[in-house]
Amino acid sequence: MSAMSMPMGSAFDVAPWSQNHLTRVEQALSQWVGEGAPAGLGDAMRYAVLDGGKRLRPLLVLAAYEAVCSSASVATPALDDAAIRAACAVELIHAYSLVHDDMPCMDNDVLRRGKPTVHVQFGEAPALLAGDALQAFAFELLTPDDSLIPTAIQATLCRLLARAAGSAGMAGGQAIDLASVGVALAEDQLRQMHRLKTGALLQGSVLMGAVCGHAAATAYQALSDYGAAMGLAFQVVDDILDVVADSATLGKTAGKDAAADKPTYVSLLGLARAQAYAQELLVEAHSALARSGLPDTRALAALADMVVRRSY
Amino acid sequence: MSAMSMPMGSAFDVAPWSQNHLTRVEQALSQWVGEGAPAGLGDAMRYAVLDGGKRLRPLLVLAAYEAVCSSASVATPALDDAAIRAACAVELIHAYSLVHDDMPCMDNDVLRRGKPTVHVQFGEAPALLAGDALQAFAFELLTPDDSLIPTAIQATLCRLLARAAGSAGMAGGQAIDLASVGVALAEDQLRQMHRLKTGALLQGSVLMGAVCGHAAATAYQALSDYGAAMGLAFQVVDDILDVVADSATLGKTAGKDAAADKPTYVSLLGLARAQAYAQELLVEAHSALARSGLPDTRALAALADMVVRRSY
Numbered sequence: 001m002s003a004m005s006m007p008m009g010s011a012f013d014v015a016p017w018s019q020n021h022l023t024r025v026e027q028a029l030s031q032w033v034g035e036g037a038p039a040g041l042g043d044a045m046r047y048a049v050l051d052g053g054k055r056l057r058p059l060l061v062l063a064a065y066e067a068v069c070s071s072a073s074v075a076t077p078a079l080d081d082a083a084i085r086a087a088c089a090v091e092l093i094h095a096y097s098l099v100h101d102d103m104p105c106m107d108n109d110v111l112r113r114g115k116p117t118v119h120v121q122f123g124e125a126p127a128l129l130a131g132d133a134l135q136a137f138a139f140e141l142l143t144p145d146d147s148l149i150p151t152a153i154q155a156t157l158c159r160l161l162a163r164a165a166g167s168a169g170m171a172g173g174q175a176i177d178l179a180s181v182g183v184a185l186a187e188d189q190l191r192q193m194h195r196l197k198t199g200a201l202l203q204g205s206v207l208m209g210a211v212c213g214h215a216a217a218t219a220y221q222a223l224s225d226y227g228a229a230m231g232l233a234f235q236v237v238d239d240i241l242d243v244v245a246d247s248a249t250l251g252k253t254a255g256k257d258a259a260a261d262k263p264t265y266v267s268l269l270g271l272a273r274a275q276a277y278a279q280e281l282l283v284e285a286h287s288a289l290a291r292s293g294l295p296d297t298r299a300l301a302a303l304a305d306m307v308v309r310r311s312y
Numbered sequence: 313m314s315a316m317s318m319p320m321g322s323a324f325d326v327a328p329w330s331q332n333h334l335t336r337v338e339q340a341l342s343q344w345v346g347e348g349a350p351a352g353l354g355d356a357m358r359y360a361v362l363d364g365g366k367r368l369r370p371l372l373v374l375a376a377y378e379a380v381c382s383s384a385s386v387a388t389p390a391l392d393d394a395a396i397r398a399a400c401a402v403e404l405i406h407a408y409s410l411v412h413d414d415m416p417c418m419d420n421d422v423l424r425r426g427k428p429t430v431h432v433q434f435g436e437a438p439a440l441l442a443g444d445a446l447q448a449f450a451f452e453l454l455t456p457d458d459s460l461i462p463t464a465i466q467a468t469l470c471r472l473l474a475r476a477a478g479s480a481g482m483a484g485g486q487a488i489d490l491a492s493v494g495v496a497l498a499e500d501q502l503r504q505m506h507r508l509k510t511g512a513l514l515q516g517s518v519l520m521g522a523v524c525g526h527a528a529a530t531a532y533q534a535l536s537d538y539g540a541a542m543g544l545a546f547q548v549v550d551d552i553l554d555v556v557a558d559s560a561t562l563g564k565t566a567g568k569d570a571a572a573d574k575p576t577y578v579s580l581l582g583l584a585r586a587q588a589y590a591q592e593l594l595v596e597a598h599s600a601l602a603r604s605g606l607p608d609t610r611a612l613a614a615l616a617d618m619v620v621r622r623s624y
Binding site: 034036103105124126128129132135140142144152156159161165167174175176 | 346348349350352353354357408409412415416417418435436437438440441443444445447448449450451452454455456457462463464466467468470471473474475477478479480481483484486487488490491
């Protein structure tokens with residue numbers, strides 16, 4: 001995963017880049033998740049995390065890390081280690097949030113990534129505990145014993161992740177979402193909900209990658225803007241897919257937002273304007289990359305494209 | 313909360329010490345918890361944390377910090393800040409675990425600290441989210457922006473807390489507890505369950521305080537032994553109180569372990585031997601303090617006494 005593994009100046013093909021980095025992420029998750037946990041808990045944690053998911057957040061961490069390293073060639077084994085740990089940590093937070101979201105008291109969903117949800121497979125109490133343990137494990141991954149990762153980076157990664165996951169981030173957005181069922185939100189309220197609910201962790205992933213590569217202030221700010229636009233685009237597209245895709249393609253229950261009478265970009269703007277808005281946000285994301293001053297942001301650009309053009 | 317505020321060599325009265333430090337903890341929690349959270353979520357978080365609880369874990373953090381500072385006079389405003397943040401962070405983890413434990417899919421308890429449990433008061437989904445947000449906020453507290461707290465201390469505090477809370481700590485112990493209903497555990501299995509379920513966070517509290525004061529290796533190991541013995545004593549006494557106390561005194565439902573057919577020290581050893589074991593562990597805790605080499609461990613000694621002699 002060294003920054004040097006990405007040839008600069010050549011045509012960029014995102015497929016092999018993604019495949020290469022996904023392999024690293026899957027190996028790391030498979031090695032780490034559930035290690036040292038009591039058997040039943042470890043099984044539920046691994047079920048929740050492994051063998052499924054697009055791994056968008058880990059790829060954002062690694063793409064941002066490499067983009068920053070492309071500027072100053074600062075990649076070292078310790079920073080590579082920080083980046084892969086950060087990549088896994090954001091996925092653990094995402095996975096735990098899905099486990100808890102799917103529970104009967106929340107969305108009561110039985111299908112996720114094409115498999116029975118964790119509480120269906122293991123029971124509600126084990127699902128609750130597995131989610132809790134995954135959140136704690138994310139922070140454990142960021143702060144390894146006897147590591148060469150600079151402590152300033154470890155602390156900053158914990159700060160960014162905690163904020164992205166907590167009451168001013170993902171959990172806060174979910175709380176607003178819960179409270180908004182059947183309520184007519186204005187566009188700025190809907191945007192604020194999504195900024196927190198999904199945007200904060202997507203943007204946080206980009207920032208965590210940037211921190212692993214010691215990003216300078218200008219690049220950091222540009223990557224933050226990229227993360228905000230891309231994160232919001234993700235949710236707009238999610239709202240669109242909930243309407244236009246079927247459950248088999250999504251790997252989860254389609255049409256559930258409308259069924260639950262939840263406000264979405266489609267219900268607010270209509271389908272055509274929601275699609276146009278996703279395109280605008282994509283342009284914004286690309287333009288932020290252009291002003292980052294980083295010489296190679298092709299992987300980040302390709303990931304934003306994937307976010308908007310995905311079909312599931 | 314400076315280490316200097318505790319006169320050395322004079323007779324030690326734990327009541328004013330506790331009162332003084334509890335006031336600091338309550339003020340800090342009240343200032344921080346729920347700040348920046350959407351209204352409904354913030355309310356549930358504050359309800360879960362404020363106005364209740366013995367605050368044993370925060371007091372252990374502060375007592376360990378001051379004990380270490382009594383040796384080397386290293387207390388600084390930045391380290392004082394680290395210690396009060398660590399004190400609040402362990403309480404947030406404890407509070408979140410109670411919120412989730414009380415939920416219908418776990419212990420299904422309606423009374424906690426003499427009040428309706430969070431899910432009774434706010435609903436199940438908000439309780440689930442409030443617990444999740446409290447865990448994230450614990451790590452946020454440990455990694456403040458623009459702080460003078462050395463990053464090595466911030467990172468170590470996150471590591472200790474994550475381990476104490478996660479699958480090899482509290483959440484792991486709860487998973488074993490869940491799986492052990494109606495199962496005859498041997499004493500070493502019961503001890504292992506309790507070491508994780510309650511012991512890990514109690515011991516972690518002591519270690520986090522020690523880290524805030526830059527404890528030397530000998531003192532750190534002795535405090536770790538103190539934390540292990542005191543943490544196990546806490547659970548033995550909990551098992552005893554579940555049998556001998558009533559719900560009004562406990563502020564929670566008494567007799568629920570026996571009702572749930574859960575293995576306890578009382579069911580395993582009988583009441584008299586369980587009481588004797590708690591006393592043995594108290595002696596072990598005191599003896600660990602004696603070999604710490606720290607000049608003033610009176611607050612830690614008094615807290616261990618309180619743990620064993622408490623009636624609720």
